[in-house]
Amino acid sequence: MNPSNPPLEIHDMTVAYHKRPVLYGIDLVVPGGKLVGVVGPNGAGKTTLIKACLGLLPLSSGWVKYFGQAYRESKSRVGYVPQRESVDWDFPVNVSDVVLMGRYGKTSLFMRPTREDRAIARECLDKVKMLPYADRQISNLSGGQQQRVFLARALAQESDVYFMDEPFSGVDAATETAIIELLHELRDQGKTIIVVHHDLPTAKEYFDMLLLLNMRVVAFGDTEEVFTSELLQRTYGGRLTILSEVVDVVKQQEER
Amino acid sequence: MILSRAWAWCLLICCLTQPVFADRIGDVVDTHVWEQAARFFTFRDPSLRYALAGALLLGISCGVLGSFIVVRKMALMGDTLSHAVLPGVAAGFLWSGTKDPLVILVGATIAGLLGTFLVSVIRQTTRIKEDACMGLVLGSFFAVGICLLTRIQKMETGNQSGIDKFMFGQAAALNADDIRLMALCTVVVLLLVSLCYKGLLAASFDQDFAVSLGLPVRILHYLLMGLLTFSIVVSLQAVGVVLVSAMLITPAATAYLLSDRMHRMILYAAGFGTVSGALGVFLSFQGNNLPTGPFMVVGASSFFLIAFMIAPRHGLVVRWLRRLRRSRRIQFENTLKGMHRVLEDRDFVGDGVSLRELAELRRETIEDVRKRVRALVRAGQATLGEDGNMAYFTPDSRSTAMRIVRNHRLWELYLTNEANYDADHVHDDAEKIEHVLGEEIVRQLERKLNYPAQDPHGKRIPGIQEIQEDGVRPAAAGAGLGYGESR
Numbered sequence: 001m002n003p004s005n006p007p008l009e010i011h012d013m014t015v016a017y018h019k020r021p022v023l024y025g026i027d028l029v030v031p032g033g034k035l036v037g038v039v040g041p042n043g044a045g046k047t048t049l050i051k052a053c054l055g056l057l058p059l060s061s062g063w064v065k066y067f068g069q070a071y072r073e074s075k076s077r078v079g080y081v082p083q084r085e086s087v088d089w090d091f092p093v094n095v096s097d098v099v100l101m102g103r104y105g106k107t108s109l110f111m112r113p114t115r116e117d118r119a120i121a122r123e124c125l126d127k128v129k130m131l132p133y134a135d136r137q138i139s140n141l142s143g144g145q146q147q148r149v150f151l152a153r154a155l156a157q158e159s160d161v162y163f164m165d166e167p168f169s170g171v172d173a174a175t176e177t178a179i180i181e182l183l184h185e186l187r188d189q190g191k192t193i194i195v196v197h198h199d200l201p202t203a204k205e206y207f208d209m210l211l212l213l214n215m216r217v218v219a220f221g222d223t224e225e226v227f228t229s230e231l232l233q234r235t236y237g238g239r240l241t242i243l244s245e246v247v248d249v250v251k252q253q254e255e256r
Numbered sequence: 257m258i259l260s261r262a263w264a265w266c267l268l269i270c271c272l273t274q275p276v277f278a279d280r281i282g283d284v285v286d287t288h289v290w291e292q293a294a295r296f297f298t299f300r301d302p303s304l305r306y307a308l309a310g311a312l313l314l315g316i317s318c319g320v321l322g323s324f325i326v327v328r329k330m331a332l333m334g335d336t337l338s339h340a341v342l343p344g345v346a347a348g349f350l351w352s353g354t355k356d357p358l359v360i361l362v363g364a365t366i367a368g369l370l371g372t373f374l375v376s377v378i379r380q381t382t383r384i385k386e387d388a389c390m391g392l393v394l395g396s397f398f399a400v401g402i403c404l405l406t407r408i409q410k411m412e413t414g415n416q417s418g419i420d421k422f423m424f425g426q427a428a429a430l431n432a433d434d435i436r437l438m439a440l441c442t443v444v445v446l447l448l449v450s451l452c453y454k455g456l457l458a459a460s461f462d463q464d465f466a467v468s469l470g471l472p473v474r475i476l477h478y479l480l481m482g483l484l485t486f487s488i489v490v491s492l493q494a495v496g497v498v499l500v501s502a503m504l505i506t507p508a509a510t511a512y513l514l515s516d517r518m519h520r521m522i523l524y525a526a527g528f529g530t531v532s533g534a535l536g537v538f539l540s541f542q543g544n545n546l547p548t549g550p551f552m553v554v555g556a557s558s559f560f561l562i563a564f565m566i567a568p569r570h571g572l573v574v575r576w577l578r579r580l581r582r583s584r585r586i587q588f589e590n591t592l593k594g595m596h597r598v599l600e601d602r603d604f605v606g607d608g609v610s611l612r613e614l615a616e617l618r619r620e621t622i623e624d625v626r627k628r629v630r631a632l633v634r635a636g637q638a639t640l641g642e643d644g645n646m647a648y649f650t651p652d653s654r655s656t657a658m659r660i661v662r663n664h665r666l667w668e669l670y671l672t673n674e675a676n677y678d679a680d681h682v683h684d685d686a687e688k689i690e691h692v693l694g695e696e697i698v699r700q701l702e703r704k705l706n707y708p709a710q711d712p713h714g715k716r717i718p719g720i721q722e723i724q725e726d727g728v729r730p731a732a733a734g735a736g737l738g739y740g741e742s743r
Contacts (some may be wrong), residue, residue: 025293054468075470087462091327092518099487101458105469109455 005068007032007161007192008053013062015045015052021060022048022188024216030194030209036206037197037223041236044214046196047083050163053194054080066161076105079159081150082092083166089139089146094136101157117156120146124155129178135237144175151179162186162193180206200232289542296541304541305426306435307494311533311552314491315440315501317445319529321327321484323506323522324449328460333372335501336390337481338488339421339600340371342401342497345422357433371397371568372481398480401497425496425549434493441490449522452476454650457518462646494533496549503529503549506556513560513567532556586691588637591628593690594618595647600715608646658718662692665711666701672712673705679712 010028014021022045024229030036033115038046051057053064055071066074079102102124103117113121125131128148133141138149147167154162168176183193194211203223205211210226212218212235219231270481299305325334344367348360356594371393378389430438449456458466459473466473486498495503511524536552555729565573594617595609601617615625629647632638637653638644649657667686675686693701702708702720711717 051464054464056464056467075468078468080465080468082462082464086464088329091461092512092516092521093457093461097457097517098461101461101465101469101570104454104458104466104471109471110451112520153273153465 006030007067008194009065009068010053011062011065013052013064015048015059016060017048017057017176021054022215023052024108026062026217027242028211028217030192032192033187033190034192034208035183035193035206036194036209037203038194038211038213039197039200039203040213040218044235046167046213049055049213050080050165050196052069054078054163076157077160079154079162081154081159081162081164081167084143084146084150084170089141091138093138094134095130095136095138095141095149096121096125098138099152099156102153105157119157121156124152125149127155127182128152142172143169147171147179151182156181162191164193164195166196166198168202176222188213203227292542292544293538296538297631303428303430304430304537306430307537307541307548308534309435310427310430310438310494311548312530313435313442313538314487314494315507315529315533316526317438317442317483317487318500318503319507319511319525319527320445320449320490320719321480321487322504323511323518323525324456324460324480324504325484325504326508326512327518327521329506331501332387332390333375333481334484334488334504336371336375336394337368337485338492338497338500338504339394339401340397341368341485341489341492342422343367343404344401345492345497346401346404346408350404357437361437361489365485367397368488376633385728387572398497419494421547422492423496424498424547425492425494425500425552426545427494427540427548428545430493434490438490439496441487445487448479448483453477453519456480460518464726494548495536495552497548499549499553502553503533503556506553506560507532510556510560510563513563513570516569525547528556528559532559540601587628588632589636589656589691591618591625591632592637592649592653592657593660593664596654596661608641608648609678611645611647618647619682631743655723658723660690662720663693665715665717666698666705666708667693668711668713669705669708669717670701682712 006029008028008030010026013023013026015023026049036098038049040046048057052059053071064071066077071078096118099121100113100117103113103121106117107114122131122134125134128151130145130148130152133145139144141149147170151164151167167179183195183206186193195207196222197206204227207223209221210223211220212226212231214235218235219226278445283447295301296304299308322334325331341364344363344365346362346363347367348363351363352359374393375386377391378384378392379386384392405420405423455471455473455476458469458471459476484504488504491500491503501555507528508521508525510528511521514524515521532552532555535555536548536550539555540546540548552630563571565571568574591614594614598609598613598617599606611622611625611629614629615622618625626644629638629640632647632653633640637650637656639648639650641648664686667689668679668682671682671685672679707719708717
């Protein structure tokens, strides 16, 4: 892997939601083969960061590159696990249908999933130990099982960079362990995984690197270096009250 | 909502059409119901053949598209679209002066697109939320459409034009050109949906993920809206503006209750759409060309009602039966548990439990207890002695009783040990949980609690082996293993 082309590079990225800036001037270079945790208070823009990286939200400025290429050219190398609550679990599909969707980007829109696609989907289901539930309708799953299905769908994408939005929220202890083992396995295969995480104590345990985020990058580095009370204080301490006030003023003026 | 509206419209129509047809009853008095039905099933009338073909075609396209509308939670959008096309229909007629299907199609499509465009403009520029925007556009477009229609009917050519059929639909007014257009529409819908099925499915389930895969989600959305407009417009003559959205939503909603896979739901929806369409034509024909739309929707709604009642997994009756069965089982289990505890209280001496003892333990009258035991006997879970005052376990029911007691005591122990409940707080909770604990969870509990012998009140917890053995060989084994020693 060319060291000058890191898996993920973000340059001066600013993102606004309904004209209201949520992320300011994000600069980030994530090296390969790392498990990165993104932590920060509510409203810090963690989900926004992921969505902006995936082109789901327009950037006000800056750019994102994967392996030195724009997202448009590298879509097949980027995988995504959205928040579990973002979909309707009463949707009429079963577990293997959902995992198969991870393969949809691999072939043209008009092509049916191939036998190989189905085999890969089954393999991924097996990796998260959900193969016995392959034919279940998704509303009959527990929270942890739903999360595993989402994970299997992302595995089926066979990407090099993964974004995961709170994969540990609302799952049972067994699932949490299973997921973290899987993430370590992926990391050891040289993949880069960026995980939005809510729980500070486990964040220290789980991740190689941490990104402390609060509307801008407070700190980014190896977990031991970044996980200090001073930096955490700065992330969670609400020192940015003036910044968010200014944001409100700007918004009000634009609406006038 | 759609459903209730459909019924309301139907009532209205029945009232409205009465005076219109009153003067024609003289003509139809000699056509008997059966003769009329026979005429229907021999397909003698060409207009009937067209009407049926139209109903089938619109049933298919509405069912297919409706399935996507329902799972994408866009039902109200379908309603808005169908009402918004009315001014386009009227304008198309005014423009061409005749009922030219092509001009009307173009006018209606423009009006429909304008309506959806307005919805998104209002939503984005004001703080009015989407549902209100839709209501706004729906109402105003529909009103304009009605105003134009009344003008047309005042015109000389307008009266015989059949433009009024667009309100409630008249499948008998379809001609060969209309059918060709509907067939084209249905073929296009089927072709595009099956071609883009993968993308439509992914985008409907998880839009963000579909975008991240690089699927053309926005184009697919417009494609769906385009097909929707197209098929609403070509269905208008047969179903009418007022009810076309019901033909989109009702068959699809029925199918949703009956299936757990999207492709099956689409298939069922198309089936229900077709059958209710044909039913509508038949009933309309029977009533001497009453408006078709309401009858189609009544048919579709009846199917929904049936599915709502007896759908295998989501149906009302099925759920009710399931609940009934569960509460019956819980009652049985409670009675059996009581019998076990009576035996336990006297250290498993003897096999029979007298109804008086059981009544004392359960704090009920002997009559009540007798009823419970009789129910058990009827279900083959107990036997009554000859005098009718002693109840005995069957081998099966003895292990059921022990299983419930074990569940109860394990759960109590779990709550006190692991969840720090006080010992006097756990009983009521365990009374409910004991009936729902599965074998797997019970094993987990045992492991977690290190195979305990006693519950928090010092009573013995039967182990799995005892339950299996005791089912066959009751009191002796129990005594050997030291039942009741803790008391």
